[in-house]
Amino acid sequence: MEIKxxxxxxLVHKEAFVRQQYSSEWLECNINAYPRMLSFVAEVDGSIVGYIIWNQKSGFRPEAVIELEQIAVLPSHHGQGIGRSLIEETLPFVKYQLTKQGAMLKHITVTTRADNHAQRLYRNTLGAEVEATIANLYSADEVFMVARDVMI
Incomplete structure (x- = not known):
């Protein structure tokens, strides 16, 4: 993702996360946090229909823990494999960026609402499993998922 x-x-952020505010500012601060944060967009016919943000956790370490910070797809494009493609097509670039830092991927973490059906996507695509549930963290319970030994 670039400033342009x-x-x-x-608009994708605003539709995907209706309780959040200041969508442009949120995304811009993530772009500006490169290389800690890596942001990518998904396009269909030249229009942005989704994005993903990866976040390196706890400093630049030789064995990096990466968080899938946020993934969003326009509701009109749900069920078309865009979320899966965002993960599968951007993770190799994330790994490449890590090697440029002299690091390798150790684990991937994801937090999401306990009732979010996207847990299935994270489980099927990354092999992530629920490690903990945090009661009433944001607007509902959140689950903390960890993917170990990711093969993408």
Whole structure:
């Protein structure tokens, strides 16, 4: 994701996360946090329909723990494999960026609402499993998922 993508990516954020505010500012601060944060967009016919943000946790370490910070797809494009593609097509680039830092991927973490059906995506695509549930963290219970030995 680049600064030029903010207007359209912000619309995706606004539709995907209706309780959150300041979509453009949120995405811009993530772009500006490179290389700690790596952001990518998904396009269909030249229009941005989704994005993903990866976040390196706890400093730049030789064995990096990466968080799938946020993934969003326009509701009109749900069920088309865009979320899966965002993960599968961007994770190799994340791993490449780590090697440029002299690091390798150790684990991937994901937090999401306990009732979010995207848990299935994280389990099927990354092999992530629920490690903990945190009661009433944001708007509901959140699960903390960890993917170990990711093969993508």
């Amino acid at each position: 993508d903010l207007p359209k990516a912000s």
